[in-house]
Amino acid sequence: MDKLIKNYDSGDFFDELIEPSGSARPPAKQLLKYLDSLSAEELEKRRLTAEATVQEMGISFTVYTEEGNIDRAWPFDIIPRTIDAKDWAVTEAGLKQRLTALNRFIDDLYHDQNCIKDGIIPEHIIKDSKNFRPECVGVSPAFGVWAHICGTDLVRDHDGKFYVLEDNLRVPSGVSYMLENRAITKRVLPELFENDDIQPNGSYPAELFETLAALSPRKIDRPEIVVLTPGIYNSAYFEHAFLAQQMGVELVEGSDMFVGDDNCVYMKTIYGPERVDVIYRRIDDLFIDPEAFNPESVLGVPGLMRAWKAGNVALANAPGAGVADDKVVYAYVPALIRYYLNEEPILPNVETYLCEDPEQQAFVLANLDKLVVKPANESGGYGMLVGPHSTKKEQQTFAELIKANPRNYIAQPTLKLSTAPTLIGTGALEPRHLDLRPFILQSRNTYVTTGGLTRVAMKKGSLVVNSSQGGGSKDTWIVETKGE
Amino acid sequence: MLSRVAERLYWSARYLERVENIARLVSVYDDLLYDLPRDIAVSWYNLVEINSGVEFYNQRYKVRDEHNVLKFMLADDTNPGSLLSSLKMVRENIRTTRDVVPGEMWELINELDLYARQNIKQGINRSVRHAYLNTIIEGCQKIIGLLTGTMDRHAGWHFIMMGRFLERADMNTRILDAANFQMQHSQEEESVKLGQVVWSKVLKSQSAYLSFRRTMRCSISGASVVTFMLTDACFPRSQRYCLEQVKAAAATLPRYGIIAANVDKLLKITNGVEHSTDLNEKFSEYLNEVQLGMIALHHQITENWFHFQQGDAA
Numbered sequence: 001m002d003k004l005i006k007n008y009d010s011g012d013f014f015d016e017l018i019e020p021s022g023s024a025r026p027p028a029k030q031l032l033k034y035l036d037s038l039s040a041e042e043l044e045k046r047r048l049t050a051e052a053t054v055q056e057m058g059i060s061f062t063v064y065t066e067e068g069n070i071d072r073a074w075p076f077d078i079i080p081r082t083i084d085a086k087d088w089a090v091t092e093a094g095l096k097q098r099l100t101a102l103n104r105f106i107d108d109l110y111h112d113q114n115c116i117k118d119g120i121i122p123e124h125i126i127k128d129s130k131n132f133r134p135e136c137v138g139v140s141p142a143f144g145v146w147a148h149i150c151g152t153d154l155v156r157d158h159d160g161k162f163y164v165l166e167d168n169l170r171v172p173s174g175v176s177y178m179l180e181n182r183a184i185t186k187r188v189l190p191e192l193f194e195n196d197d198i199q200p201n202g203s204y205p206a207e208l209f210e211t212l213a214a215l216s217p218r219k220i221d222r223p224e225i226v227v228l229t230p231g232i233y234n235s236a237y238f239e240h241a242f243l244a245q246q247m248g249v250e251l252v253e254g255s256d257m258f259v260g261d262d263n264c265v266y267m268k269t270i271y272g273p274e275r276v277d278v279i280y281r282r283i284d285d286l287f288i289d290p291e292a293f294n295p296e297s298v299l300g301v302p303g304l305m306r307a308w309k310a311g312n313v314a315l316a317n318a319p320g321a322g323v324a325d326d327k328v329v330y331a332y333v334p335a336l337i338r339y340y341l342n343e344e345p346i347l348p349n350v351e352t353y354l355c356e357d358p359e360q361q362a363f364v365l366a367n368l369d370k371l372v373v374k375p376a377n378e379s380g381g382y383g384m385l386v387g388p389h390s391t392k393k394e395q396q397t398f399a400e401l402i403k404a405n406p407r408n409y410i411a412q413p414t415l416k417l418s419t420a421p422t423l424i425g426t427g428a429l430e431p432r433h434l435d436l437r438p439f440i441l442q443s444r445n446t447y448v449t450t451g452g453l454t455r456v457a458m459k460k461g462s463l464v465v466n467s468s469q470g471g472g473s474k475d476t477w478i479v480e481t482k483g484e
Numbered sequence: 485m486l487s488r489v490a491e492r493l494y495w496s497a498r499y500l501e502r503v504e505n506i507a508r509l510v511s512v513y514d515d516l517l518y519d520l521p522r523d524i525a526v527s528w529y530n531l532v533e534i535n536s537g538v539e540f541y542n543q544r545y546k547v548r549d550e551h552n553v554l555k556f557m558l559a560d561d562t563n564p565g566s567l568l569s570s571l572k573m574v575r576e577n578i579r580t581t582r583d584v585v586p587g588e589m590w591e592l593i594n595e596l597d598l599y600a601r602q603n604i605k606q607g608i609n610r611s612v613r614h615a616y617l618n619t620i621i622e623g624c625q626k627i628i629g630l631l632t633g634t635m636d637r638h639a640g641w642h643f644i645m646m647g648r649f650l651e652r653a654d655m656n657t658r659i660l661d662a663a664n665f666q667m668q669h670s671q672e673e674e675s676v677k678l679g680q681v682v683w684s685k686v687l688k689s690q691s692a693y694l695s696f697r698r699t700m701r702c703s704i705s706g707a708s709v710v711t712f713m714l715t716d717a718c719f720p721r722s723q724r725y726c727l728e729q730v731k732a733a734a735a736t737l738p739r740y741g742i743i744a745a746n747v748d749k750l751l752k753i754t755n756g757v758e759h760s761t762d763l764n765e766k767f768s769e770y771l772n773e774v775q776l777g778m779i780a781l782h783h784q785i786t787e788n789w790f791h792f793q794q795g796d797a798a
Contacts, residue, residue, distance in 0.1 A: 042725065054592065055598060056591050056594050056595050056598065057590075057591055057594070058579075058590050058591070058594045141581050227583075232576075232579065232580055233585060241579070241580070241582040241583060242582070244582075244583035245583040245584075245587065249583070250486060250489070250583065250584075251489075251581075251582075251583040252486065253488070255488075255490055256487075267486060268486060268487050268488070268792035269485055269486055269487060269792075270485050270486075270487055270490050270737065270789045271485075271738050314627075360485075441592050
């Protein structure tokens with residue numbers, strides 16, 4: 001045990017696998033003992049196997065660069081991250097609670113807006129939200145659910161507690177990588193799956209299928225479900241194809257479908273038009289229907305909103321669900337949980353400062369070098385200021401941005417993101433920061449993935465885990481530690 | 485089945501067949517080198533002509549030697565007909581239709597693509613070329629085997645069959661034309677010993693040697709080989725067999741009448757050759773006519789299924 005982690009030191013960060021005393025945390029005991037039994041050469045051999053497996057499995061994501069799009073192999077670290085099953089049960093309950101409240105909130109916004117009338121959330125926040133869609137007012141999707149698929153980002157702070165960093169309710173990516181990470185790890189460290197009690201995570205595609213099938217407006221045995229992709233140049237195309245294949249449904253592009261005179265959606269097949277019941281869309285709201293939104297867009301289907309509002313097709317996630325994705329709305333989620341469910345939130349938010357509040361703004365402006373500033377509606381780590389890693393000039397720029405448009409910015413303390421041992425160089429484990437993105441499904445039932453996608457900042461000291469920003473990933477194990 | 489997906493499956497099968505056939509063709513030439521009498525020079529440049537690559541080639545290369553031809557045929561990514569380009573097209577088409585093919589298909593095509601790229605030098609250098617080309621052919625066979633063993637016989641499968649057999653028939657006429665050309669351009673006194681070598685290589689290139697022996701029970705000559713490769717009903721790479729397969733696949737799909745009629749027209753002109761003296765300029769023109777017929781058939785397939793027709797709803 002001592003060989004591999006002899007010099008391992010995560011400083012004052014919470015480490016997922018190693019206790020401050022230097023011994024393994026209970027769910028990581030078997031894993032570290034096994035890894036320690038391998039020689040440095042053997043470990044390197046496993047790493048190379050993983051690299052080859054990633055290439056053969058064709059696991060990639062697309063990065064936009066000035067030289068054009070590059071289909072990049074998925075950066076993968078073979079050392080899994082472990083979480084105690086008992087801890088996870090609590091987190092899972094917290095996520096279910098959170099998503100139930102968020103969906104109640106979205107549905108309320110597009111109907112009576114009681115949360116505003118009752119003073120839970122200020123009206124102007126909704127009015128100024130980039131993702132509130134007036135087109136959706138009055139629409140009642142099945143089960144009152146708008147965000148059917150959510151990827152919620154969790155981080156562990158130095159106190160070892162999970163905090164919610166953000167909710168991704170529009171078109172969250174990453175679940176296919178979570179599944180492929182497990183497939184690679186099984187090939188690379190097969191011995192571990194014999195001895196350790198690792199919970200399987202493979203049922204997601206089946207759960208997703210059930211979630212989508214339950215939405216079908218036609219109550220028929222075999223509703224036609226499709227995954228709508230913007231096409232091969234999208235960074236998550238790999239995932240779109242993966243999910244369609246795993247569910248056994250068609251992967252369609254906008255041009256493969258049309259809306260008929262009867263306001264129903266059809267796809268173009270060799271037999272002629274075939275009616276579509278449920279669309280899992282992986283295209284942003286504003287591109288799904290050039291008739292209703294951006295007339296320039298060629299990605300979507302003209303008339304799709306008409307068909308959806310007429311109740312002839314289900315859209316997952318529903319248009320307008322992104323209103324709850326707003327980072328300003330995020331600050332109100334604990335209050336929304338208390339309001340809609342009359343329960344105390346199980347999972348805490350990260351402390352958040354709203355720049356539109358003069359007092360909080362003053363604090364943010366005075367502490368730009370210590371805080372992380374985020375725009376309300378970006379994703380993929382774009383447009384952020386990471387205070388401690390920023391220059392005076394960048395802070396200046398952000399101060400102006402915030403003053404010009406305070407509603408669009410929030411700030412959070414720089415978290416001491418937890419670390420986990422990551423294989424760097426030959427046979428050396430070093431701490432790297434990471435986060436966790438579990439996926440939550442909701443329609444007739446609610447389901448949370450077993451664990452989620454762990455993203456790792458591969459650069460020493462870096463807090464940036466996004467794959468589009470060069471982050472990597474590792475398998476996530478929920479481990480039963482009963483009887484120890 | 486989406487029209488777009490049907491089209492991509494059809495093309496992925498065509499390109500996959502093309503990859504295999506390029507490898508076969510090159511390996512025949514490679515083999516030919518060792519067998520030909522010393523005084524007969526084999527022109528590697530022939531390969532470029534067979535594959536209608538003359539214009540591309542001349543833009544890129546001055547010297548028509550073995551190394552350049554091999555580079556052009558196998559590695560050149562500016563040549564859309566090269567082995568690596570074709571392989572890339574298989575991969576792109578599968579990448580966009582992964583939801584309808586067996587899951588392992590994606591892994592196998594990645595494996596083959598990685599191997600072909602990482603070892604391309606082995607294909608160009610003579611000493612290990614055979615092993616390289618053989619691995620490529622085996623890789624293609626593995627994929628076809630996977631599909632045959634695990635893929636649903638739904639519309640997607642039939643589009644794959646149409647693509648595969650149309651491409652194979654097309655290559656069949658090109659190989660026969662190449663042999664015919666070689667014979668036409670040899671000296672009278674060479675042609676007897678050359679004939680033996682060339683026509684048996686044609687059979688070997690198509691893995692048809694043993695089948696020819698058992699079926700035809702006659703000596704290897706231009707006439708007997710051409711007749712076998714055009715008309716044999718049972719050999720899976722003969723012209724007749726390929727066309728029948730295209731027709732059978734089409735028959736499972738809607739609006740197949742016009743395709744069947746087109747195939748029948750081609751089948752009607754698929755006949756054997758009486759004497760080796762019939763293998764001349766006119767035979768070359770005949771093969772050309774067949775190739776045009778197959779191009780027309782391809783356009784018909786595109787028109788019939790890949791351009792979405794709103795007409796008959798399912």
